[in-house]
Amino acid sequence: xxxxxxxxxxxxxxxxxxxxxxxxxxxxxxxxxxxxxxxxxxxxxxxxxxxxxxxxxxxxxxxxxxxxxxxxxxxxxxxxxxxxxxxxxxxxxxxxxxxxxxxxxxxxxxxxxxxxxxxxxxxxxxxxxxxxxxxxxxxxxxxxxxxxxxxxxxxxxxxxxxxxxxxxxxxxxxxxxxxxxxxxxxxxxxxxxxxxxxxxxxxxxxxxxxxxxxxxxxxxxxxxxxxxxxxxxxxxxxxxxxxxxxxxxxxxxxxxxxxxxxxxxxxxxxxxxxxxxxxxxxxxxxxxxxxxxxxxxxxxxxxxxxxxxxxxxxxxxxxxxxxxxxxxxxxxxxxxxxxx
Ligand code: FA5
Numbered sequence: 139x140x141x142x143x144x145x146x147x148x149x150x151x152x153x154x155x156x157x158x159x160x161x162x163x164x165x166x167x168x169x170x171x172x173x174x175x176x177x178x179x180x181x182x183x184x185x186x187x188x189x190x191x192x193x194x195x196x197x198x199x200x201x202x203x204x205x206x207x208x209x210x211x212x213x214x215x216x217x218x219x220x221x222x223x224x225x226x227x228x229x230x231x232x233x234x235x236x237x238x239x240x241x242x243x244x245x246x247x248x249x250x251x252x253x254x255x256x257x258x259x260x261x262x263x264x265x266x267x268x269x270x271x272x273x274x275x276x277x278x279x280x281x282x283x284x285x286x287x288x289x290x291x292x293x294x295x296x297x298x299x300x301x302x303x304x305x306x307x308x309x310x311x312x313x314x315x316x317x318x319x320x321x322x323x324x325x326x327x328x329x330x331x332x333x334x335x336x337x338x339x340x341x342x343x344x345x346x347x348x349x350x351x352x353x354x355x356x357x358x359x360x361x362x363x364x365x366x367x368x369x370x371x372x373x374x375x376x377x378x379x380x381x382x383x384x385x386x387x388x389x390x391x392x393x394x395x396x397x398x399x400x401x402x403x404x405x406x407x408x409x410x411x412x413x414x415x416x417x418x419x420x421x422x423x424x425x426x427x428x429x430x431x432x433x434x435x436x437x438x439x440x441x442x443x444x445x446x447x448x449x450x451x452x453x454x455x456x457x458x459x460x461x462x463x464x465x466x467x468x469x470x471x472x473x474x475x476x477x478x
Pocket of ligand 1: 295308309310311335337342343344345347349389392395420421422423424425446447448449450451452453464
């Protein structure tokens, strides 16, 4: 009797599994026949009314039917799942090789780009790249560079003074002092870095800006060497003819000293706020290293000489990219930065 009911349930359930048109309909069939309160569960509850000798055979049959229905159900379910996945893949096509959407890659700051180019150029010419601290001693920033306490040249660079004989370096020249002591002669070094001056900000002046110091010490270094390296530097950066002028310049740490100016590339010469309407931009002061500076670093000026320069890196970047106001460079404005 119970076997008969079992066979009937089995064939009805099989037919229902085959007939289920959707995954939801199939699930309803599963609940109806195989669920906790389904038909098979109802039959197994009746087992307790069977005679002991019948229990084993009916129990076995019940299990067989249950296993077989579960298998049919799984096969049909897998078919529905696959069809659903195929349908999804057909509409939701994903190209995994595309860059992820929503990310905005950063870019290298124009000052860093130009700095790296100059470093590569000078490294190829045998120069070492040195780093120095932004908080310097008064001695390295001034005294060792032949600018004693009462020297009027101290007023040329408005200084942010700190306590204990320290200051924010006003130029990269103190790295000359460190470089001479570290490397000893002969030497070729450059030192890019951030410098600070307590001065009014305008289109071409920042309180915080970048310079790039350069120095070569050897026997028989002359102005011809200095001019060669300055020309190589400008040709490497601008990759085209630029008009420059060399005029005498006063810096206590060089003798003779020069100012190398570049014709303003923002206005092309007639004058604008960047060149203070002069047509020229101060870019590359330089000169032959003063004997006192060599002596202060323990180098014999009778044996060695050298040249040094202090490139205004931020101004060079302005000229290179025709940036008409120095304040853009530290503004952090993404509309500006995204162009590089
Ligand atoms: C000096 O700082 C010297 N140490 C340079 C030097 C080194 C001369 C070695 C000789 C030998 P100066 O104060 O002129 O010099 O500054 C150098 C360059 O920094 C200037 O030509 C200019 O391009 C840039 N500069 C100066 N002040 C500012 C400023 N406030 N904002 C942006 N750039 C500046």
